[in-house]
Amino acid sequence: MNERLLRLALPVLVLVIAIVLWGAVVRIEAIPPYVLPSPGLVASTLVSDGPLLMHSLWATLVTTLEGFALAAIGGIGLAVLFSQSRAVEYSLYPYAVILQVTPVVAVAPLLLIYLPQPLAVLACAWIVAFFPVLANTTLGLNSVDHNLLALFELYKASRWQILWRLKLPAALPQMLTGLRIAGGLSLIGAVVAEIAAGSAGAGSGLAYRIAESGYRLNIPRMFAALLLLSVAGVCIYFVLSFLSHLMLRRWHESAIARER
Structure with missing residues (x-):
């Protein structure tokens, strides 16, 4: 205690x-406050500009959660497909790696040219969050104990039974790790795209307010917006960590050890 x-x-x-x-x-x-505002000034700005900043925070969080949901569904679904077909894995996994290693800050301006601004921001949030879910889930599905796999095959289990009753439960810790990483990365992707959109004079998210405040030398508002972004990222991480703990606490060593 x-x-x-x-x-x-x-x-x-x-x-x-x-x-x-x-x-x-x-x-x-x-x-001077236009160089470095005091903590009190940042707090008062957070109160006075609260409605505007909260509206922008909501816009950023909606995009972040949508990108995270798409990354979770797509990453887990594709990882399951990889585990069922080596040919599909060998064909598509290199392109997932290319998608991951390409800097999103370089991709965002291009996406803003070809897509509407909300879709471009959502695409950036999805791009950076997708690969951790895919990579960790694929690793978990491919790391099943071969003795258990041989036992399932001995009892004539179908591929669906092996997947549902053995591989997915065994891959759950790695899958949840990928989701925890993706939660923060989806926020980063949304912020990068919003800053790029703000440079083009469009946007309504919290990162756009940061860029706008920088142009106007409204540094207290910039600090207030940064504070809200940090709090949002911390909340996302702890919510996902708590959900991971709830799902693993009864059987996995990583969660059991924390309760001791």
Whole structure:
């Protein structure tokens, strides 16, 4: 119990110290707010510009969740197809790698030319989130204990039974790991595309507000928007981690060890 309290208290303590030092440096050095705003000014901006920033945050979160959902469905579905057909895996997996290693910041302006702005942002969120789900699920499906696989084949299990009763449960930890990674990456993809759209004078998401604030030297609003983005990313990670824990806590060692 003490260790859990310590794990919660130490990050909070570090955050408080950082905020105090930040405010002290701004006050002692008399740094103007258009260079580095104080924590108090950022907080007041978050309150005064709250409706605008919350509307933009909602737009970014909707795109992030849509991109994450598409990546989860597509990545898991394609990984299952790979596990059932080596020919399909050998044919398509290299293109998934190419999609992953191509920087999304270079792809976003091109997508904005050929697609409507909302679809282009959604495509970027999907591109960066897709490969972790595909790679981790494929690894899990291909890492089934060969002794268990031989036992299923000995009892004349069908390919569907092997997939549903053996491979998918065995791949669940890796699959959930890929989903946790994809949650944060989908937010990054949406932000990159929104910044590119903002450079073109379009957009309504939180990253667009950051770009707009930078052009207008409204640095307190930029910090407030960055704070909301960080909180959103942390919330996405912890929600997915909690769901992963719930699904694994009764049988997988990684979750059981945490409860001890």
